[in-house]
Amino acid sequence: MQGVLGAFHHLDTTVHAIEELKKARLGDVTVYSPTIRHEIDEAIDAPNSVVRRFTLIGGLLGVSFGYWISIWTGDYWPLVTGGKAIASWIPYTIIGFEVMVLVGCLSTVAGMFINARIPRLTTTVGYDPRFSGGHFGIFVSCGADKAPQVEALLQKHGADEVRREA
Amino acid sequence: MGTIAQPVEGLRRPNIASADVQIPAVTDYEQVDREIIATLGFTKKWLLGLGVAVAAMLVGASAWIYQIYWGLGQAGYEPPVMWGVYIITFVFWVGIGHAGTLISAILYLFRAGFRTSIYRAAEAMTVFAVMTAGLFPIIHIGRPWKFFWLIPNPNWRLLWPNFKSPLVWDVFAISTYLTISTTFLYIGLIPDFAVLRDRETNPMRKRIYGILSLGWRNSDREWRHFAKAYLFLAAFSTPLVLSVHSVVSFDFAMSLVPGWHASIFPPYFVAGAIFSGFAMVWTIAIPMRKWFKLEHYITLNHLDATAKVVLFTSLVVGCAYMIEFFIAWYSGVRPEQEFFWYRVFGQWWWAAWIMLLCNMALPMSLWSQKLRRNPTWLWFLSIFINIGMWYERFVIVVPSLSHEFEPWQWGSYTPSWVDMSFLVGSFGWFFMWFLLFVKQMPVMAIMELKEIVVPKRKHAHDGGHH
Incomplete structure (x- = not known):
């Protein structure tokens, strides 16, 4: 360049x-x-910055996956625990929330890396350590x-x- | 990204708002680089400290090997008290971690100026505290090689963990917290690694910092996306930090055990976690500012501001203690009333009074501005608070299990030498990582410190605009 x-x-x-x-x-x-x-x-x-779109998509994917894994596994082995419904949305919201944060944060970082164009192998052209x-x-x-x-x-x-x- | 608020002028007393805490003795960017990089040199004191930490860690590691060989019976468990030092220490270390995220994420969103000088050390403290905490449930299950059963993984019998169990919520909460805290710490470090890369003269270290900095160049494109990502990470971390200790409190509150079955537990645990975490920040930051000659970065104003947070959280925790007693009385439930009497006058009365003294009484000294600005007092107070908060978890775990509904079930508990070795080992493990961190990575965020330093201008009073 x-x-x-x-x-x-x-x-x-x-x-x-x-x-x-x-x-x-x-x-x-x-x-x-x-x-x-x-x-x-x-x-x-x-x-x-378009990083916010990565955050939104990652968060939505995460929360969907969190609910899905809880409901699907509960349905696969339908054991009633404590008289609660097989798909109990209140306890599953905790899993949904945690996975939303996890995937949302990681996709935010991915968005930052992609848009900031890092990692890069060289810093030499157009850069000075000062x-x-x-x-x-x-x-x-x-x-x-x-x-x-x-x-x-x-x-x-x-x-x-x-x-x-x- | 720190506050750009200017110091408040005309105040006769230095009781300034937390958002306006500044570092007036730092005048230019080069000074920040020079002084923070100077903390990275190895010293004999540091080596000695690291040696002590590694020795303590080895005590814990040896106990673990011994316990794996002889079995979980080597811990001090005796029915009905089947949760002991391991769970107490787990909750203690998770709590310690909370202040780091509060300082780095929540205070960032609130633009609290005093966070800038202390947040990097607090963030690192969070990561190492959660790493320490995460070991204890694994130790506690006795067969650590079976730990992966808690994680949903496709297996040939298609067995899955019970997602309605608070223990599985804990696995999700703690592993998410560790991942996000580590990510948050690393993302903030990237521009600082670039500073180290550009100043380092040792070719090997320069190369390592070059890899860690991911080729960061401080360009406007990088800063733009970095700032947005950092904001969202902070926004995610804020509810996360509140959820993690709430989930930990559910381990207790979801059961029907007297002293545990209380809806006040989530906010009570979160406030206690922030309280103990800030105390640990003092335990670390007060010697650090002296040994690294950083008194002009972590000023008395910074300590004053953190002391106000400690005073506030102490009041919240104290209020929660009192509400627990009130609800036990007001509920009219006999086992609850009996238990809370037992808590302060029964077998473990001394633990409850240590808790009340260290967490409720001694922090009241912070109403005095003179003591809030006295680093020696704050350091000693931090030790008392750490002891008090460990005992708070002892008071929650052991007396409740030893004194449930049926008198024939009542029992006792004495920690064994294996339990105590793990406790010592946990401090060794934590401080080993922290001491390694402070000599390899900037203990203060160079990039954010520069943000609150006034940049050089050729023409005075020119903000850069025509």
């Missing part, structure tokens, strides 16, 4: 650079930050023709370092 990488030490200059890059439409922008910053989220204005420390980073994916414009823009906003990545 070709592009230009800029490293910033200040949050406000990073945000200004993002806003201007979005206006200029010079290429796809990836922003790195040592932690979550709502200022960056607002500047990027990305769509809402971005997990005290620096913010902006990587603009663009060809050699637009690279000078991107470099100029990042430098104008006070990037500590600007370099081309290939």
